[in-house]
Amino acid sequence: MEETRPGFGQRLRDNWLELLLLLIFVAALVWIATTARGVWQSVAAVPTETPTALPTATAVQPAGTQPDQPLIQPVRDTFDGQQAARLAANLVDAGPRVVGSDGHTEAVGLLIDELRRNAWGLQQQAFTVDEAQHTNIIARSGSGDIVVIATHYDTSPVSDLDPDEANRATPSPGANDGASGPAVLLELARSLDKGQLNGQVWLAFLDGRYAPTAPDGAVQIADSGANALAEALPETVKAVIWVDLxxxxxxxxxxxxxxxxxxxxDLWAVAEQLGYARWFVQEAGATADSSVQVFSDHGxxxxxxxxxxxxxxRTTSDTPDKLSSGSLEQVGRVLEVYLEQQ
Incomplete structure (x- = not known):
């Protein structure tokens, strides 16, 4: 005799308890996945502090800036006076940079290394004066008419203006007289936006401002490096700006x-727009500059x-502590803006 299989309704009535338990179990799983998860997180999670936002940086104006006057902003990095001061101190640390001295040799290496680090094209101009070998270093960037920013890196062989007579035969450290100008030019090599230049810029580090010897303690301002450069400059030179002290x-x-x-x-107009009119005074000075005269004589x-x-x-007190990073920054900013926006 064939066995009769129970229908769906019969099976449902016979297994109602198992089905109820299954539904309760599924409901519990859904609850755990939703409501209970949030409850667990609120109870068990370790509280974390909301990160505090960093304070908004306040722009620090260079020494001498007048806040009520708008500043011209260079396109790229702004010239850093503190970095320039460090570069000047590094040059002084090399020792007096009298032609033929160890300090002079070390300074040449330092200048070349810094310029290469900032990807400037380099040329060394060697020349001899009274059997002493001199070296001008010229860094170049851009194309077109040339603006030369020139300075000297050598130092006086004596400190003939020192108030202490016992110090006068000692070479001057040359922090302002021989390191400040190169420091400004080196920092320009870093901060100038080469893509913004309207022509060529030459940064010229000149040797032989001073004759390497001082017979009877008499300093001779030779300007031999300026002469060597002026004789070699092409006719496409638009301007030469001498930076010293x-x-x-x-x-x-x-x-x-x-x-x-x-x-x-043009330079003093930039200085005025930057708020530096107090330091770049619109009046003729009393003293002619011998290096400027060299370039002027060459047209x-x-x-x-x-x-x-x-x-x-030209004293033994011309040391890095006498330098002002703010002063270096003023000069550097004027040149930076002049070169990028001329």
């Missing part, structure tokens, strides 16, 4: 009387940013 703490720049008035006017439009009234000039 650029980092004094109480600096005051007047317009050299033997320079090109238009080049000076080149030249001027100078230099403070001839620096207290520690």
């Amino acid at each position: 650029a980092g004094g703490q109480d600096q005051r720049f007047t317009i050299v009387p033997n320079g090109d008035p238009q080049v000076a006017a 080149q439009a030249a001027t100078a940013i230099a403070d001839p009234d620096y207290t520690y000039l």
Whole structure:
């Protein structure tokens, strides 16, 4: 006899308890996956502090900036006066940079290394004066008409202006007189936006500002490096700007009387727009600059940013502690903006 299989309804009635338990189990799983998960997280999670936002950086204006005057902003990195001061100190640490000395040799290496690090094209101009080998270092970037920013890196072989007579036969450390100018140019090599230049820029580190010997303690300002460069410059030179004694703490720049008035006017206009009119004074100075005269004599439009009234000039006290990073920054910013926006 064939066995009759129970229908669906019969099976449901016979197994109602198992089905109920299954439904309860599924409901429990759904609850755990939703509501209970949130409850567990609120109870068991380790509380974490909300990160505190960093304070908004406040722009620090260079020394001498007048806040109520708008600043021209260079396109790329801004010239860093503190970095320039460090570069000047590094040069001084090499020792007096008298032609033929160990300090001079070390300084040449330092300048070349820094310029290569910032990817400038380099040329060394060797020349001899009284059997002493000299080296000008010229860094180049851009194309077209040339603006030369020139300085000297050598130092006086004696400290003939030192108030202590016992120190006068000692070479001057040359922090402001021989290191401040190169420091400004080296920092320009880092901060200038080469893609923004409207022409060529040459950064010229010149040797032989001073004759390497001082018979009877008499310093001779030879300007032999300036002469060597001026003789080699092409006709496409638009301007030559001599930078010297650029980092004094109480600096005051007047317009050299033997320079090109238009080049000076352009530079001093930038200084005024940057808020530096107190330090870049719109008046003719009393002292002609011998290096500017060299370039002028070769038909080149030249001027100078230099403070001839620096207290520690050619003394043993011309040391890095006499430099002001703010002063270096003022000079660097003026040149940076002039070169990028001329």
